[in-house]
Amino acid sequence: MGKIKVLDPDTVSLVAAGEVVERPASVVKELVENALDAQARRITVRVEKDFGPITVVDNGCGIPADEVLLAFSRHATSKISTARDLENITTLGFRGEALPSIAAVSRLTMKTREPGAEEGMLVEIAGGEVLRKETVGAPPGTQVIVRDLFYNVPARRKFLSSWRAESSHIVDLLEHLALAWPEVSFSFWLAGREVFHTPGTGLLPAITAIYGAEVASTLLPLEAEEGELKIRGFLGRPELARGHRRHQVVVVNRRLVRHYGIAQAIAEAFGSLLPAGKHPFFVLFLELPPRLVDVNVHPQKTVVRFADEREVLALCREAVKRALFGERRPMVKTPPS
Numbered sequence: 001m002g003k004i005k006v007l008d009p010d011t012v013s014l015v016a017a018g019e020v021v022e023r024p025a026s027v028v029k030e031l032v033e034n035a036l037d038a039q040a041r042r043i044t045v046r047v048e049k050d051f052g053p054i055t056v057v058d059n060g061c062g063i064p065a066d067e068v069l070l071a072f073s074r075h076a077t078s079k080i081s082t083a084r085d086l087e088n089i090t091t092l093g094f095r096g097e098a099l100p101s102i103a104a105v106s107r108l109t110m111k112t113r114e115p116g117a118e119e120g121m122l123v124e125i126a127g128g129e130v131l132r133k134e135t136v137g138a139p140p141g142t143q144v145i146v147r148d149l150f151y152n153v154p155a156r157r158k159f160l161s162s163w164r165a166e167s168s169h170i171v172d173l174l175e176h177l178a179l180a181w182p183e184v185s186f187s188f189w190l191a192g193r194e195v196f197h198t199p200g201t202g203l204l205p206a207i208t209a210i211y212g213a214e215v216a217s218t219l220l221p222l223e224a225e226e227g228e229l230k231i232r233g234f235l236g237r238p239e240l241a242r243g244h245r246r247h248q249v250v251v252v253n254r255r256l257v258r259h260y261g262i263a264q265a266i267a268e269a270f271g272s273l274l275p276a277g278k279h280p281f282f283v284l285f286l287e288l289p290p291r292l293v294d295v296n297v298h299p300q301k302t303v304v305r306f307a308d309e310r311e312v313l314a315l316c317r318e319a320v321k322r323a324l325f326g327e328r329r330p331m332v333k334t335p336p337s
């Protein structure tokens with residue numbers, strides 16, 4: 001027997017699952033993104049205490065009964081079909097990895113029904129193994145319950161941070177997702193308590209539901225446009241700046257991303273108005289043609305690369321300066337008299 005072996009499929013799927021499902025928050029993110037891709041108008045998320053069941057319910061398009069198991073196969077997706085599609089991604093998912101990965105490291109139950117279908121389908125999968133598949137009565141849409149996350153990956157379980165740290169991660173994530181999709185109504189329950197409920201009627205109502213009417217009433221609108229690049233959103237005045245970055249939301253083509261360069265550019269635009277060590281409050285939506293941004297950089301899809309990053313950062317600075325200091329000075333300088 002040589003030293004180098006090809007891993008068996010079960011081990012391969014656990015390794016792959018580890019890339020997508022790093023922690024409980026990643027389960028929440030993937031399931032909510034699937035609900036959003038399914039055009040849900042209403043999404044309810046419940047996370048029970050101490051990594052108890054995570055439940056995500058949506059009223060989206062559901063999965064055809066005869067394709068439910070296919071959805072749990074690795075690299076099975078309804079969202080793209082050829083490599084060319086990678087250049088024009090308009091959905092949040094496209095890798096076909098989330099459901100198989102979550103089901104590989106938990107005990108998962110899915111109930112789903114297409115709005116036009118007579119009945120729904122229920123499947124139960126544990127550690128990647130299908131335990132049950134049967135037709136059931138179900139409301140239109142999809143419900144996924146994830147229990148005993150990492151029950152078969154003791155190493156991962158051990159390194160999970162505390163419930164407090166992890167649940168605050170989930171709160172941040174859902175706040176940001178609900179802000180990124182303000183026309184969808186989100187209801188989020190943590191350990192039996194409703195944390196927030198957005199009405200699904202727009203960005204300012206969503207900000208009000210999450211951060212309160214007082215914060216919402218002081219925000220400045222952000223708006224700028226340059227060629228095919230558009231920015232809109234809200235900016236907090238310097239007094240709303242905090243020592244953490246939890247109130248910094250960047251949404252690129254409907255995708256929640258982390259972009260240090262953008263956060264930096266916005267802080268710079270505040271100049272001396274920003275207290276030292278503080279980070280400004282903003283919810284910023286960037287829209288540009290999909291071909292000018294690459295989201296396929298990392299399995300968790302929170303990193304994006306712009307074809308022209310300099311232009312993006314310049315427009316961010318411009319939008320912030322306009323919000324803080326008023327209209328931009330005319331491009332054509334009047335010659336000194």
Ligand code: ADP
Binds near residue numbers: 061071077093141
């Ligand atoms: P991806 O989102 O990258 O396509 P997933 O593993 O997350 O991969 O999901 C596989 C497929 O299952 C999706 O392409 C979609 O067709 C279907 N699916 C998953 N969740 C839902 C949902 N909540 N509603 C409708 N369809 C879903």
Ligand code: MG
Binds near residue numbers: 096098
């Ligand atoms: Mg997905």
